[in-house]
Every structure is written in C-alpha cells, then in structure tokens.
Amino acid sequence: MSLxxxxxxxxxxxxxxSSLGSLSLLSRQPYSMYKPFVKEPVYNIEQLDKLIESGxxxxxxxxxxxxxxxxxxxxxxxxxxTSKFVNMVMVKGQKELARNLVEMGYMKVKQIxxxxxxxxxxxxxxxxxxxxxxxxxxxxxENCSPVLQLTPIKRGGSTYQVPIPITENRARFxxxxxxxxxxREKERKIHFPERLAVELIDAFNNTxxxxxxxxxxxxxCENNRAYAHYRWG
Amino acid sequence: MMRxxxxxxxxxxxxxxxxxxxxxxxxxxxxxxxIFRTNESNPVNHRVEHNSRFYSISEPVKKQLFxxxxxxxxxxxxxxxxxxxxxxxxxxxxELIHYLNKTNFxxxxxxxxxxxxxxxxxxxxxxxxxxxxxxxxxxxxHVPWVPKWFQYVKVxxxxxxHANKYDQPIEAVEWLKHFSTQNGHLLHKLELKTSNTYxxxxxxxxxxxxxxxxxxxxxxxxxxxxxxxxxxxLDELKRAASSKQCRLxxxxxxxxxxxxxxxxxxxxxKSMVLPSxxxxxxxxxxxxxxxxxxxxxxxxxxxxxxPPELRESPLPRYLxxxxxxxxxxxxxxxxxxxxxxxxxxxxxxxxxxxxxxxQPKARTDNGQAELSFTSGKHPYSLMRxxxxx
Numbered sequence: 001m002s003l004x005x006x007x008x009x010x011x012x013x014x015x016x017x018s019s020l021g022s023l024s025l026l027s028r029q030p031y032s033m034y035k036p037f038v039k040e041p042v043y044n045i046e047q048l049d050k051l052i053e054s055g056x057x058x059x060x061x062x063x064x065x066x067x068x069x070x071x072x073x074x075x076x077x078x079x080x081x082t083s084k085f086v087n088m089v090m091v092k093g094q095k096e097l098a099r100n101l102v103e104m105g106y107m108k109v110k111q112i113x114x115x116x117x118x119x120x121x122x123x124x125x126x127x128x129x130x131x132x133x134x135x136x137x138x139x140x141x142e143n144c145s146p147v148l149q150l151t152p153i154k155r156g157g158s159t160y161q162v163p164i165p166i167t168e169n170r171a172r173f174x175x176x177x178x179x180x181x182x183x184r185e186k187e188r189k190i191h192f193p194e195r196l197a198v199e200l201i202d203a204f205n206n207t208x209x210x211x212x213x214x215x216x217x218x219x220x221c222e223n224n225r226a227y228a229h230y231r232w233g
Numbered sequence: 234m235m236r237x238x239x240x241x242x243x244x245x246x247x248x249x250x251x252x253x254x255x256x257x258x259x260x261x262x263x264x265x266x267x268i269f270r271t272n273e274s275n276p277v278n279h280r281v282e283h284n285s286r287f288y289s290i291s292e293p294v295k296k297q298l299f300x301x302x303x304x305x306x307x308x309x310x311x312x313x314x315x316x317x318x319x320x321x322x323x324x325x326x327x328e329l330i331h332y333l334n335k336t337n338f339x340x341x342x343x344x345x346x347x348x349x350x351x352x353x354x355x356x357x358x359x360x361x362x363x364x365x366x367x368x369x370x371x372x373x374x375h376v377p378w379v380p381k382w383f384q385y386v387k388v389x390x391x392x393x394x395h396a397n398k399y400d401q402p403i404e405a406v407e408w409l410k411h412f413s414t415q416n417g418h419l420l421h422k423l424e425l426k427t428s429n430t431y432x433x434x435x436x437x438x439x440x441x442x443x444x445x446x447x448x449x450x451x452x453x454x455x456x457x458x459x460x461x462x463x464x465x466x467l468d469e470l471k472r473a474a475s476s477k478q479c480r481l482x483x484x485x486x487x488x489x490x491x492x493x494x495x496x497x498x499x500x501x502x503k504s505m506v507l508p509s510x511x512x513x514x515x516x517x518x519x520x521x522x523x524x525x526x527x528x529x530x531x532x533x534x535x536x537x538x539x540p541p542e543l544r545e546s547p548l549p550r551y552l553x554x555x556x557x558x559x560x561x562x563x564x565x566x567x568x569x570x571x572x573x574x575x576x577x578x579x580x581x582x583x584x585x586x587x588x589x590x591x592q593p594k595a596r597t598d599n600g601q602a603e604l605s606f607t608s609g610k611h612p613y614s615l616m617r618x619x620x621x622x
Contacts, residue, residue, distance in 0.1 A: 046598075076594040076603050077622050103621035114588060118316040132591040133621065217504050 020051035038064045043074050059126035071095070079134055080143065081172075088176050089192075101192050108180045108197035130204065140203035144175035144210045148221040151228045162230045179203070236589055245558065267586065269579035271322065278321045278364035279322050279330055281390055287319040290364060298363055301411025302377025303486070305356050307616065310515045314595040315587040320326045323354060323576065324571045326361040327392050332565070333365065333529055341523040344561050346488075347533040349569035350547045352613025353535040358569055359486050365417075371482035371528070372470060374520065376408070379490040383508045389498040393433075398512040400500070405459035407511065412466075413592070420446055424471050431465050433458045439585040445469060464516045470609070471520060474527040481528035483520055487538035489549075491518065492557035495540045518560060532561070572610040592622045 004014065019060075032229055039060060051057040083101065090098035093131055115130045120126045132135055150161040183195040202208025248505045273279060279288070290475050295318050299309075306316075312318040323349060336343065354380075376382075379597075392398040413420075427448060431439040437458070445466065452462030474481040479612050491514050497505040504595055508514050521530050536544035536551040545551065549566060550558050572580060575610040581601060584590040594600045608615040 075607075076597075076600040077592055106621040110589065110591065114314050114316075117588065131588050133591065 034066055038066055041065050041068055041072075043072050043215050045074055055066075081138060082134065084172075085137075088173075091179055104193035104195070105196035105200070106137070108193050109133040109136055109200055112197055112201060117220070124166065133200075136200055136204045139174065140200045140210075141175045142180075143203050143206050144178060144214050145171040146214045146217050147171070147173055148218065150175070150217070150220060153227075155230055159231055160227045161220065161224055162227045163224055164228075164231055175210070176215075178213050182210050182213075234536065236392055245279050246298055249574075255283060267582070269582045270319075275368055276326075276330065276361060277368050279327060279361075279365075281327055283322040284327060285321065285573075285579040287321050290318045290320065292318075293366070293414065294367075297329045297413055298367055298373075298375075299360065299377075300414055302381075303356070303363060303375060303408065308357065308519055311589075311616070315589060319367075319583070320357055320364075321354075321576065321579065321583075322361070322568075323358065325567050326358045326365075327568055329358070329362050329531060330365050333362075333369070333482075336529060338527045341526050342528050342530050344521060344523065344530045344532060344564040346549050346561060346564045346566050347531070347569055348547055348549050348552075348566060351537045351544075352611060353569050353571060354612050355535060355569050356486055359484055359531065359533055362482075363484050366482035367415065369417070370478045370480065371616070373412075373466065374435060374470065374481060374483045375411070375415060376485045376517065377411070379485060379487040380493075380537075382513060383490055383493065383496040383498075383511070386496065386498050389506060389511075390457075392460065392512045393457060394464065395425070395515075396516065397510070399506055399510055400460040400512060401458075402456035402459050406453060406464055409449055409459060409463065409466075413446075413449050413453070414532075417527070419479075420449075423479050425469065425478055427465070427469055429465075429469075431461075433461065439465070444522050460512050464512060465491060467516045467520050474580060475525045477527055480528075483528065483530040483532075485521070485530075485532045487535050488521075488532040488561075489534040489552035489554075489557060490538040492552075492554045493539050493543070505600075509514055521561065532564075572615070577610050577615075580615065590619050590622060595619075595622060 048057075051060070058075055071086070072078070085221050086098045086102050086131065089102055110131065113129055113136075117129045117131060119127055120129065126195055127153070130139075147167060148163045149166045151164050152159045153162045154160075179196075179199060185195075199208055199210060203210050247342070247606055269285070269287055269519065271283050272290050273283060274288055274290070276288070304312075309318075329345060329347075332343070332345065347358060349355055360429075363373060364377055382401060386401055387403045388401070390400045390402060392400045425445045426442050427439060427445065430441045431448070433439070433451070433455070437451070439451060448462055448466055448469070452459040452466070470479070470481055472480050491508050493508055496508055500506060521532065523530075534547075534549050536547050536552065539552060547559075549564075553561060562585060576599075581590065581595075582605065585596060590596075594598070595604065604618060608618050
C-alpha cells in the first residue's frame with residue numbers, strides 16, 4: 001500500500017475537531033479573539049429551521065455567538081466555497097471587483113457549457129453535460145486538492161522535502177491558490193473571468209494545468225517517500 | 234405532448250396602402266405547451282392575449298432587421314447563448330401595435346414617445362415595433378442608437394452640402410448599409426424615384442427620376458457624399474409617403490441625444506460641436522415633424538442617451554429640453570415599466586427552460602421571492618442577477 005494511501009486512511013485534523021461539520025469552514029482558529037465556547041452563527045434558513053425543530057435552538061438561546069461577517073448572507077444563492085474563493089481573488093480590499101470577476105467567470109462557464117449543450121444532438125449527450133457553474137466549481141476544487149504536501153525538514157546539515165499529511169483547510173487553500181495563480185498567468189490579454197471559466201471546466205474534467213500541478217506534487221511526494229520517517233525525527 | 238389543430242388559416246392580403254386596418258386579419262392559434270411562449274411569430278397579429286409571452290424571431294429575420302443594431306448588446310449575446318432570439322410581448326409594444334393598426338394614414342403623422350428608466354425594456358419594445366413594421370409592409374427608417382452618432386464619432390468633416398454643418402461620413406455609410414439591408418426588397422418592389430436632381434460634384438449627378446437605390450449606392454460608395462445622400466433620401470421618402478407611394482415608419486432609439494449639449498467632436502479652437510450642428514440631426518428632425526402623412530414616428534428617450542450629469546429624470550420633458558419638447562409636441566407618451574408579477578414569472582420560467590438559471594434553489598418560491606425583491610422586478614437588474622447562477 002502506497003504512502004499516500006496509508007495517510008489517506010488517517011482522520012484529518014479538522015475532521016476530529018470540527019463541531020458543526022460542514023457548516024463552518026473556520027471552526028478552530030488558533031489565535032481567535034473569541035473564547036472557545038462562543039458559537040458560530042448559523043445563516044442558512046433551512047438549517048435554522050432544523051435546529052428549532054430538533055430542539056437544539058433552545059440549548060443555544062443563551063450561548064454567545066460570534067459577530068456576523070460582512071459577506072455572509074441568507075441569500076438562496078449563497079455558497080461558502082465561492083465566498084472563500086472571492087476573498088482569495090480579492091486584492092487591496094476590492095471585494096466588489098473580486099466578486100464581479102468570479103461571477104463573470106461563472107457566467108462564462110455557463111456560456112461554454114450551454115454552447116456544447118445546444119450543439120449536442122442526442123439526449124444522452126445532453127445529460128452528460130454539466131451546466132451548473134457551482135457544481136463545476138466544487139468538483140474542480142475537489143479534483144485540484146492535493147492529498148499530501150511537502151515540508152522542508154533539516155537533518156544533518158541538509159534540508160529534505162518530506163511528504164506529510166495535509167489538513168482539509170490547507171488542501172482547499174492550495175487548490176484555490178493554484179487556480180487563481182494559473183488564471184493570472186501570462187500575457188493578460190485574456191481577462192481573468194474567461195481564463196477562470198476555461199480552467200474550471202478543465203479541472204472539472206480532471207485535465208488542465210492546475211490538476212497537473214497537483215499530480216506533480218503527488219509524484220514528488222511519491223519520489224520522496226523514503227524520507228517520510230524524518231517527520232518523527 | 235399534445236398538439237393543437239389549427240381552426241382557421243390566415244389570409245395574408247397584401248394591404249397596399251389602403252386604409253384597411255390590420256385588425257381585420259384573423260389571429261392564429263397561440264396556444265403552446267409552455268405558458269410563457271407563443272407560437273405567433275408575426276407581430277402584426279400580437280394582441281393583449283399574448284402579453285408576457287415570448288415569441289421567437291428567426292435567424293434570417295434577425296439578420297435582416299438587426300444586423301446594423303437595434304438589440305441591446307448584452308441581450309443579443311444572451312440570445313446567442315440561449316440558442317435563439319426571443320422577445321417578450323409586453324404592454325408598451327402591444328399598445329403601439331394597436332395604435333399603428335388603427336392609424337388614420339390620411340391625417341398628419343402621430344409621434345409616439347417611449348420613456349422609462351434605463352434598463353426597463355424600451356429598446357426591445359422598439360425592436361418589436363421594427364419587426365412589426367417590416368411584417369406590415371412599412372418602409373423602415375430605423376436609427377438603432379442615436380448617441381453612437383455623437384458620443385463616439387470617428388470622423389467629422391465640414392459638410393459639402395451645407396456651409397455651417399458637419400458630416401459624419403463613416404456613421405452615414407454604416408446607416409445606409411443598415412437601411413438597405415432592412416428595406417432592400419421593399420424598395421425594389423416599390424420602385425420609388427427621385428423628384429429632384431442632386432449635383433454632388435462636376436461629374437457626379439443624380440438625375441431626377443432615377444431610382445432611390447441609385448442614391449443609396451452612391452452614398453455607400455462615396456463616403457464624402459453619404460450624409461448628403463441620407464438627407465436627400467429621407468426627403469424623398471417623406472415626399473413619397475405624403476403622395477401615397479409608400480408607407481413610412483420612423484423608429485429612433487435615444488432621440489433625446491439630438492438635444493444633448495455634448496458630443497465628442499472638438500474644433501481646432503477647442504470649441505465643442507453640438508449635436509444640433511450636424512447635418513444628420515437636421516435630416517431626422519425634419520422627418521420627425523408632423524408636416525407629412527401616411528406614416529408614423531416612434532421614438533424613445535433614455536437617460537443613458539444623455540451625458541452622466543444630465544440623467545436626473547427619465548421623463549420626456551426633462552430629457553428633451555425645451556427645444557426637443559416643442560419639436561415633438563404633441564406626442565403620445567407611452568411609459569415602459571418594470572415587470573409585473575406575470576411578466577416576472579414568465580421571464581424566470583424562460584430562463585429556467587433555456588437552462589440559464591441553474592441553481593435548483595432559484596426554482597423554489599423562496600428563490601423567486603428573493604429574485605423579485607433584489608432585482609425590484611427591473612428587467613436589466615434581473616438579467617444581471619441571474620447571469621452567474
């Protein structure tokens with residue numbers, strides 16, 4: 001059994017610690033200004049209804065709750081991952097520009113996929129084409145997320161790149177970061193939204209430069225598996 | 234899928250400039266499987282029953298009528314993505330079609346002014362009227378977007394025809410091309426002739442009695458005389474309409490730009506050339522005067538056709554100013570409003586059916602309530618909101 005296969009069976013750090021599961025992505029900030037017992041706010045109306053039904057809401061009545069974030073809302077279209085991605089695209093605090101770029105990217109994704117859809121002749125072909133940009137985005141990120149990462153560890157005067165397990169947060173961060181860096185590459189004649197659309201669709205189909213970068217990292221980890229024990233000295 | 238049988242056939246009578254109203258033609262069955270669509274693709278037959286339904290315009294018709302402009306850019310690219318141009322039949326267009334059907338063509342021309350906020354659907358209503366005019370046998374004088382002639386002028390030259398006025402050779406050639414595409418077949422059928430001699434230079438003369446297509450060809454080939462050709466052409470058409478040789482429909486989008494205090498053309502002494510100093514302005518203002526008959530003038534005023542500092546109000550009196558209002562007065566004002574509930578539902582259903590609105594949550598009542606609230610049922614805002622989802 002390969003090293004990455006073994007490491008994949010171990011539970012991730014986030015999975016052990018997360019209290020509300022997929023509700024909040026930032027459940028355990030190490031340097032948070034909040035005490036550990038302060039709860040994350042729940043924005044999603046359906047989840048609120050579920051809490052009220054199950055009786056959980058009663059227990060949370062007098063528990064302090066963290067302050068609301070500016071970009072979090074109860075909109076039907078709100079997506080956690082998209083919000084995180086927009087924050088990472090943002091430069092110099094220009095949130096509106098970042099959001100518009102990502103939204104344009106989603107629109108271009110739809111345009112590209114719809115062109116394929118309306119060209120397809122049979123129902124079977126049409127059923128295979130994914131049109132929802134959010135679904136494509138989620139799958140693309142999944143395909144780009146690495147399972148291991150390399151860390152430099154000094155042993156006997158030389159620094160070795162040692163493969164170590166990766167947290168969910170870090171994997172997601174790397175996927176988004178690589179995606180954004182790839183979209184900012186080269187001559188800039190093709191603008192960010194167009195590049196983002198093409199890269200997302202490629203990553204959704206498990207092809208493209210970002211997936212290649214992840215696979216290169218995995219290959220490096222495989223090559224360096226002899227040094228894996230350096231992790232524990 | 235249920236199929237509905239036709240209960241009557243349409244008799245297409247070529248109504249050659251008589252006063253028979255088009256409403257005597259029976260309406261085709263307009264029932265379709267989708268509540269938000271109608272099979273009736275001939276705008277001559279559109280009635281109140283077709284309100285808030287989408288009717289489709291075929292590719293050849295779209296190329297003929299709108300190749301030179303007339304559809305808003307974003308709407309056109311969206312229609313290409315959604316695999317077909319469909320326009321919603323709405324109250325302003327139905328009202329205009331009804332009035333145009335009932336017009337007394339012996340009386341002086343009536344001017345209709347569409348007004349409303351930016352992004353509310355005026356240009357598309359005008360596009361619907363253009364399609365109607367083409368189907369009903371009108372000769373179309375269609376200016377797709379007037380500010381393009383004044384805000385983004387490529388070249389402006391002193392006019393060869395009139396001493397103190399300016400030509401726009403490139404824009405004029407473009408418009409002549411658009412006119413000949415829209416009306417080519419009709420002009421050929423009508424065989425209209427010039428009633429004057431036009432001397433362009435020592436060697437170039439358009440003699441009296443020559444066909445109008447010769448005038449258009451001269452303008453297309455010689456950019457220097459293109460603006461003069463347009464002036465002559467519009468003059469001839471006006472005369473032809475009054476003498477019952479043809480029926481004219483003048484459709485102008487962004488009419489208030491003729492009375493705007495700004496253009497992008499600056500003389501050598503740094504003074505600005507006003508829209509009123511251009512020859513084309515004179516030509517079109519002459520055409521929109523009510524001193525001729527056997528036609529109609531449909532015009533729209535839009536805040537976005539004015540410079541940004543002059544967009545306070547969408548109302549005609551403010552946008553046209555004193556001169557513009559006195560020029561058009563009396564006119565029939567037609568307001569274009571935001572979507573009502575039925576139109577809003579229809580628009581959302583159309584987006585869902587065409588696979589544009591993808592999010593499953595948006596199809597629920599909550600989703601639709603949210604879209605209705607955040608867009609305010611404003612057509613353009615809704616289009617932008619729905620785009621990424």
